[in-house]
Amino acid sequence: KAGVTQTPRYLIKTRGQQVTLSCSPISGHRSVSWYQQTPGQGLQFLFEYFSETQRNKGNFPGRFSGRQFSNSRSEMNVSTLELGDSALYLCASSLDRVVSYEQYFGPGTRLTVT
Amino acid sequence: AQSVSQHNHHVILSEAASLELGCNYSYGGTVNLFWYVQYPGQHLQLLLKYFSGDPLVKGIKGFEAEFIKSKFSFNLRKPSVQWSDTAEYFCAVNADRDDKIIFGKGTRLHILP
Numbered sequence: 001k002a003g004v005t006q007t008p009r010y011l012i013k014t015r016g017q018q019v020t021l022s023c024s025p026i027s028g029h030r031s032v033s034w035y036q037q038t039p040g041q042g043l044q045f046l047f048e049y050f051s052e053t054q055r056n057k058g059n060f061p062g063r064f065s066g067r068q069f070s071n072s073r074s075e076m077n078v079s080t081l082e083l084g085d086s087a088l089y090l091c092a093s094s095l096d097r098v099v100s101y102e103q104y105f106g107p108g109t110r111l112t113v114t
Numbered sequence: 115a116q117s118v119s120q121h122n123h124h125v126i127l128s129e130a131a132s133l134e135l136g137c138n139y140s141y142g143g144t145v146n147l148f149w150y151v152q153y154p155g156q157h158l159q160l161l162l163k164y165f166s167g168d169p170l171v172k173g174i175k176g177f178e179a180e181f182i183k184s185k186f187s188f189n190l191r192k193p194s195v196q197w198s199d200t201a202e203y204f205c206a207v208n209a210d211r212d213d214k215i216i217f218g219k220g221t222r223l224h225i226l227p
Contacts, residue, residue, distance in 0.1 A: 003157070035217070042219030043158075043204060056214040090158065098215055099146050099165070099208050105158040 002026065004093050004106035012112045018079040021109045025072050025093030031055075032074040033098065034066060037088040037108070046089075048098070049074055081113045116141045118207050118218035126224045127195055135190040135221050137179075137205035147188040148206040148215065149179055158204070164188065175199070197227045 005024045013019050025032050033056075034046040045058035049068035066076040072093075078085055088110050092103040121136040139145060149161040162173025169181040179190045188205060205218040 031213075033214070040219075043206075043217035045214045045216060048213055050213075056212070058214065092158075097213055099213070102160050103215070107157055 004091055004104050006089075006091050006106040006109050008109060009107065010110045010112075012114060013081050014114055015081055015083060017081050018077060019081060019111060020075055020077045021089055021091075021111070023074045023076075023091030023093075023106060025074070025091075026104055029093035029095055029104075030072050031094045031096055031098060031101075032068055032072065033092045033094075033103065034074070034076050035090040035092065036060075037090055038086075043090065046076065050096070078111075083113050086111060086113045116145075116207055116209050116212075116216045118205050118216055120203075120205050120218035120221050122221045123219070124222045124224070126226065128226045129197055130194050133190070133192040133195045133199070133223070135203055135205075135223070137188045137190065137218060138186050139188065139205075139207040140186065141207060141209050143209060146208040147179070147181060148208070149173065149177070149188075149190050150204040150206060150217075151201050152204070152220075153201045161190070161203070195223075195225050197225045199223060200225045 007022045031050045033048040035043045048056040052068045063079045068074045088108040090108045091106045094103045095101040117140045119138045147164040151161045152158045164171045164181045172178045204220045206215045208215045
C-alpha cells in the first residue's frame, strides 16, 4: 500500500507570490490534515478536511487555504507569501477522525521564501 | 485553548542510559495524548497513544508513557536507549470531541554510541 505522497518536495518562491502544495492520501483514507513545521514552533495545525469539507481549522491567517477533492486528494494554497512562511509543510491522512484512527504522515514539502 | 509544553529541547545521552522526556498539556477536559517520533530522513510516525484506561501506555520499540491527570503530564520513558533512538520526539494532545491534534515543539534526542 502506497504511503502519503506530497508534491513538490522542494519549492523556492519569492515574497509576494503564491504557492499550491499537493497531498495524495493513502488509498481509502478520507481525512487529510495539514501542518506547518518550523524549528522554533514545531508542528502547527493548519486545517483538516474530510469528504471535501473543512472540518477543523488552526490559527493561521486567511492567506492559508485548502481544499479536498472527491478522490480525497488535497491541496493547500498560500497567497502573498511572506519570509516567515518558509517551513516544512506536512500532510497526514487517516481513515476518519484523527482520534480514532492513526494519522500517517507524508515526507513534506520544503518551502523556502526569498 | 489546548497547548503542549515539552521542557527539553535537546537531550544527549549515552547508549544504555535511561530516558525520560517531559510533556505537559493545558486543557481542563478529557484529553487524548500521543507521542510521535521522527527518525532522521524518515516520516513522522506514531510511537504510542493514550485514550483511556490504564494510564501506563506501552508503545513500539520499548517506549512507554505515563498519563498523570493531576499533573497534566504524559512523560515518555525508555529504560535503556539505543543509538537507533536518535530522533526528534513530539508530544501531542487532542481534546475530546475535537478533530485536531496540537503538537509540542519537539525534543531532539541524540544518543552517543
